Amino acid sequence: MVAIKRAKNLKFIQEWNRSIILNTIRHSGPISRMEIAKKQGLSPTTVTSAVHDLMEMGLVKESGVGKSSGGRKPILLQFQPDSLSVICIAVGHTSISMAEMNLEAGVKQKRTVPVGGRTGEELVDHLLQSVELFLRSDGYAGISITVPGIVDAENGIVRYNERLKLRDVPIKKLMEERTQLQTCLENDTNAIVLAEKYYGSYKDCENLLYIMIDDGIGAGIILRDSLYRGRNGGAGEFGHTSIDRSGIPCNCGNRGCLEHYAGWLGLYARILAYIHRGRITQMLELAGGDPMAITPDHFLIALNLGDELAEELLEEMAVALSVGISNILNILDPDAVILGGELAQGNERLLTKVNAQIAVENIHGAKDDILVLPASLKGDYALTGAAAVILQEIFRVPG
Ligand SMILES: [Zn+2]
CATH class of the missing domain: 3.30.420.40 (ATPase, nucleotide binding domain)
Structure with missing residues (x-):
């Protein structure tokens, strides 16, 4: 019984008339039945019947009355997101x-x-x-x-x-x-x-690129308002685009993959190598003297403290990212590029450096007006x- 009820919820909403009417109420509510009919070119009977179903389901509620255009004041309908x-x-x-x-x-x-x-x-x-x-x-x-x-x-x-x-x-x-x-x-x-497109600050971007920098680097791509996944779901493997053909070998089979220079695992490997060679860094102090305990947070804190090694790594990271991003700009020419993920969220200095570097690299391109922007969604x-x-x-x- 529970199973049948559960499976029904989604199908119920997706019925064509209901879905058009529900979306109209979501985006334009509070709104009257008559206005919905006019807006969508539907008959008042169709609207009344679908609204009845939506109200029964609890998805829509009558809330107050609108202005009269001569006759009775129309009852307004409102979407109930908690239903x-x-x-x-x-x-x-x-x-x-x-x-x-x-x-x-x-x-x-x-x-x-x-x-x-x-x-x-x-x-x-x-x-x-x-x-x-x-x-x-x-x-x-x-x-x-x-x-x-x-x-x-x-x-x-x-x-x-x-x-x-x-x-x-x-x-x-x-x-x-x-x-x-x-x-x-x-x-x-x-x-x-x-x-970012539906609930963040990038609603108006038809073509949008999100670059996620954490352990590795990935990208989410929206083209013409739809996700672009590629043939096998493998699109957006931005971290495995090469920025140096004679660079560090990667276990994907390629060499010089971007994520070795700008993702946390690559960065961390370099931090360990520097420490091993006797380089002094506040990241080590922040991790209680244990190199194995260094986290991305320690790197970000050390940056704010002006740690020399962290600064150097940030510089390298920005250069590597800007090479990769410039390549994508030339292929996709998106409306915006967002930099997000653990190492980018709140890291304004990275954003500034990447933008400065891209401006240098793209100086003659048509993309010189694009800005790499911060993620707008915080928290969860x-x-x-x-x-x-x-x-x-x-x-x-x-x-
Ligand atoms: Zn790779």
Whole structure:
């Protein structure tokens, strides 16, 4: 019984008339039935009947009256974002964040569980079990999961994640079998670029690029208002574009991959090498004298303290990133490039240096007016990303 009710929520909203009318109320509410009919070219009977269904579902409520244009004052309708919840899951390399969110990506409750070094099948079991324990009722419209690595979103399969040892794992199918809830799966950076567009400051950008700098480097690409995933879900592997053909060998088979120069794992390897050679840095002090305990936070704090090694690394990072970004600008000519992720969030100096460097490299190009901009979503942006994926699906008007 629960299973049937759960599966129904999503399908109900996606019926064509309801979905058009619900979206009109979401974007233009409070609004009267007559205005909706006029706006969408629908008959008043169609609108009345669909609104009746939406009200029964709790998605829409009558709230107040509008101005009269001669006759009776029209009753206004308003969207009720708390009427249903979505379950959003952001799988990371060290933790799994879960949240119950409303239909406007607002967090109702959340929980984080550690990955605890689990990989492969053990990690998948841990994920399924953690989500099952997190579910409280059956008033959910669905589940959205984001995972780093190569994701086949259409079939709901994680194709490849080296660190979590995931290869061809049908997460969508496994989660649906376990919870009876319709599930979407997406790459984490793709989800975040969607969130920046729908819930951040980049609503007007048709072509948008989000570069995520944490352990590695990935990119989420929106072209003409839609995610661009590539043929196998492998688009946006920006960290594995080479910026130096005679550079550091990478286990992807390439040489001089960008993430060795600007991602945390590459940066950290260089910090260790410098310390090994006797270089003094405040990063070591901040980590209590243990080089193995140095974190991205220590690097960012050391930068603010004016640490010489951190400064040098920031400079190298900015140069490497600007080479990579200039290449992408020449291919995609996007409306905006966003720099986000652990090493970029709040790191204004990196942004300034990257912009200055790009201006030098692109001086004769048509792209000299573009700015690399900061991420606008703060806090739980990975969860907002997961929410953006499923909410886009829920409110999509069927073609
Ligand atoms: Zn590589």
